[in-house]
Amino acid sequence: MTNADTTTTAAAAQSTTVRMTGRQVAALVVLLASQFMMAADFSVLNVALPEVGTALGFSTGNLQWITTTFALCAAGCTLVFGRVGDYVGRRRIFTTGMVVLAVSSLIGGIAESPAVLMVARTLQGLATAAVTPAALALLTTAFSEPSLRNRALGLNGVMMSSGFSVGAILGGVLTDLLSWRWAFFINIPVAIAAIVVVPIVVEESRAERRSRIDLPGAVLITGGLFAGIYGVTRAGEDGLDLVSVVALIAAAILLGAFWAVESRTADALVPVRILKKPDIALGNLAALFIFGGETALIFFTALYVQNVLGLSSLVAGLVLLGIGVGQVIAGTVGPRILQRVSPRTMLGVSLVLQGVFMLPALWATSDSRWLIPLIATQFVNAFFSMMAALCFMVIATSSVESDMQGMATGMATQSQQVGIAIGIPLVSAVFAASIGHGTVTTAEELTGIHLAIGMAAVSQIAVGLLLWLALRRKAAQQ
Incomplete structure (x- = not known):
């Protein structure tokens, strides 16, 4: 055994005996x-x-x-x-x-x-x-x-x-x-x-190097997101009127300005050069659909159970419990799965299956007997949602140098939050456009929920397939 091997073995043995104070x-x-x-x-x-x-x-x-x-x-x-x-x-x-x-x-x-x-x-x-x-x-x-x-x-x-x-x-x-x-x-x-x-x-802890806070970047991306979400929501409720068009144009201008500012800022909120890396860009793109789709599913499940089936908030909580249990199990066994399967492969597969197990909700009726299959399919959906999230975190941070890990993790967190922010409005626009104005019947609300979840499911399946092909091609080039 070499000295290096001895040192490595000793360090490993020491790390296994470390206890928390x-x-x-x-x-x-x-x-x-x-x-x-x-x-x-x-x-x-x-x-x-x-x-x-x-x-x-x-x-x-x-x-x-x-x-x-x-x-x-x-x-x-x-x-x-x-x-x-x-x-x-x-x-x-x-x-x-x-x-x-x-x-x-x-x-x-x-x-x-x-x-x-x-x-x-x-x-x-x-x-x-x-x-x-x-x-x-x-x-x-x-x-x-x-x-x-x-x-x-x-x-x-x-x-x-x-x-x-x-x-x-x-x-x-x-x-x-x-x-x-x-x-x-x-x-x-x-x-x-x-x-x-x-x-x-x-x-208390602080960074050794203090960098300038990119306030213009924060203002531009927040304003751009708000304008875009408002425009989509308004268009879904009232059609593509002048206000929604102005909001969407403002969103495009603000987000374009954000990109331009970040390209020229030394201490950028989101460095453009990092976003240009394929793994970073694709990983963070996946996060928008992983978290946006899951948040929308949770939102419409609560509406379905209470507004369509007429059941209590407690029952809605029990139905959503299946999603939480699926995520906990995936979070526990996921790291072991990723030791055997490439995160790049698993990301696309998991996102596709997350979308596939949304599709059964399209056949949900106003009969409360549909709750059992709904809980079962959403449990599986949540398992693959968490698997996709784990893969995304690995991919989004693996190609960034060690001194940029904090930035990469921050970007990953940002992508999660953006996915949550845009997921419900985009899907709700479909829902609102379907139910129209005035008094809404239970049948109309159920149809709107079907269309909203269907759009989310198809989007996730399509993006999952594209990511699987793109990451597979990238892995083959390496």
């Missing part, structure tokens, strides 16, 4: 609890959406803005808050974001009008944009030893998936037994606990 365990618990809460809050509110819409007077076509406004703010600001955290301190940004989350949740819980609720959702989106990258950065810096870091990141993925599952049940229980307002109030005690505990158990 008490402070690390405490930091892990509080940071994972925050991520769990973020995931749970998403499904809690999705289950409660029909009740919120009825209580505050949202139309069926505008209901998606409760989710979209949140996702839009998170999508546009994730990277810029990550940069701010590097500059002023990630722990400081985390606790500040938690303060904003607690305040905005209180505002949402006491809202008596759509306008107040939308203010709360805007602030919640900004808080999420601050907390999510800061929590991940604090997690990776708290666990510098590779085996401990991998274990912490693995637990982070499982907690976020299980948070969705628990949130689906919790949303139904809270809405049925108490009120939809508790979908907001439930965040407050967890946020307060994090604000108190994190400064005690988590050390």
Whole structure:
């Protein structure tokens, strides 16, 4: 055995015996609890959406803005808050974001009008944009030893998936037994606990090199996304009128300006040279459909169970639980699968199968007996959705040098948030165009849900096939 072999063996043996300190365990618990809460809050509110819409007077076509406004703010600001955290301190940004989350949740819980609720959702989106990258950065810096870091990141993925599952049940229980307002109030005690505990158990961390914050880039991409989503939504509701056309043109101009600014900015929010790498571009493209499609499916499943079948929020939560369980299982076994199958191959296959297992929802009727096959097919759909997400993370970061991993991870997070932001509006435009205006019958709403989910499924299958061919061709050229 050579000296190098001996050193490697000793290092491996040492890494397997490393244990977390008490402070690390405490930091892990509080940071994972925050991520769990973020995931749970998403499904809690999705289950409660029909009740919120009825209580505050949202139309069926505008209901998606409760989710979209949140996702839009998170999508546009994730990277810029990550940069701010590097500059002023990630722990400081985390606790500040938690303060904003607690305040905005209180505002949402006491809202008596759509306008107040939308203010709360805007602030919640900004808080999420601050907390999510800061929590991940604090997690990776708290666990510098590779085996401990991998274990912490693995637990982070499982907690976020299980948070969705628990949130689906919790949303139904809270809405049925108490009120939809508790979908907001439930965040407050967890946020307060994090604000108190994190400064005690988590050390502050900053980047060694402070770079300029790309505010123009953040403003342009947020404005461009908002204009584009509004234009698509308006066109779906009212047809391609002057307002929707102006919004879509404004989106094209703002996003074009964003590309131009990023091409000339040294400390760009999204470096264009990195986006030009095929793996990065294709991986992040896949994220738009993975998360956009899954979010739209969750949204319309909640509408189907409550508005078409006339069942309670609790039943809707139980149906969505199948999605959460499928994601948890995939998050657990996925890394082992990727040891045997190339992520490039698995990404396209998983995205195709995610779309395929949306298709059975097209045959859903107003008969509640359809719930069992719906839960079964959505469980499989969620499994492949999580597999696609795991592949996307590997591909989107594997071709970036080590000193750019933070940027690559931030871009991946941004793509997830953008997918969530545009998924529901695009599919909802099909739904809104189908149901038209005025009073909507159950049959009309069911037809709209069929068309919306069908469009999402076909899009995912087509993109999955294209990605599979493109990544296969790239692998053959190497």
